[in-house]
Structures are given as C-alpha cells and as structure tokens.
Amino acid sequence: MPQTKTIQLSLNVFFDHLQDFQGDDIITGGDFNLVLDVEKDKKGGLAKTHRNAQKTINEICENLDIVDAWRVLNPDARRYTWRQPRPEIHCRLDFFLVSQSFLGNINTADILPGFKTDHSMITLNYLTFQSTGTWILET
Secondary structure, eight states: OOHHHHHHHHHHHHHHHGGGGGTTTOOOEEEOSSOOOHHHEESSOOOOOOHHHHHHHHHHHHTTTTTEHHHSSTTTTTOSSSSTTTEEEEOEEEEEEEEGGGGGGGEEEEEESSSSSSSSSEEEEEEEETTTTEEEEEE
C-alpha cells in the first residue's frame, strides 16, 4: 500500500475515535508526517505534501472544530520540526490539533530543539480550571 494511502487510512481510524469525545475539548499532537501549509511549513525540496492526507486532516479539523494551535498562535512564523541535511529540507511535520473552544486556555505553543533526533520537540502550555475555583498552570 503506498505511503500516502497508509497515512490517510491511519488518520481516518484515529480521528474516527475522536468523534466519541463530542462535548469534550480535544488536544492531540504528534508527527503527522505531512505539512498543512506548503508555503509556510516547508523550506527546500519540492513544494508538495501528501495531498490526500492533507485533505483528510483539513476535513477532520472542520468536522471536529479543531485547529493547528501553533499556527493559530504564530500565523506568519516559519519554524520547522523536521530537517534533512542533504538535500537541505525543513518541514513542520509535528503539531498539536486542539478544539477551537480550547484555544483561549493556551498560553504558548513552541518548537524547541530535539536531542539526537531529526525532529524538534513541540510544546503546548495551557491553563485549566479545576472545580475548586483555582487556576493551575500545567507544564
């Protein structure tokens, strides 16, 4: 099975499970192995991505009302989470997808250097409200 179809099938299965969490905030992240915006999230190499998988993610984001948290908080920034030295290519393949309703709780979304890997670390810092009425910063 071609890699693009495998990615698309995996995304469909994963996001089908997220449908079960209706009414709850969704926070999911990781290496999606594709760029959502070739213009902003890729440097070097061919200006392309896994189009069918990208379309699947965009449809799922629309259906579940989830967004790329880092991109929303950094609309014009060009930072990358994966790199290849030869030929030189940089891509933002790793990201957090969160419920639109949860965005107001997010303090920062960042990309930090990785250690002994070709990927950078992605972070998301947010506030949560506990039933006691106190705010806690989870890091």
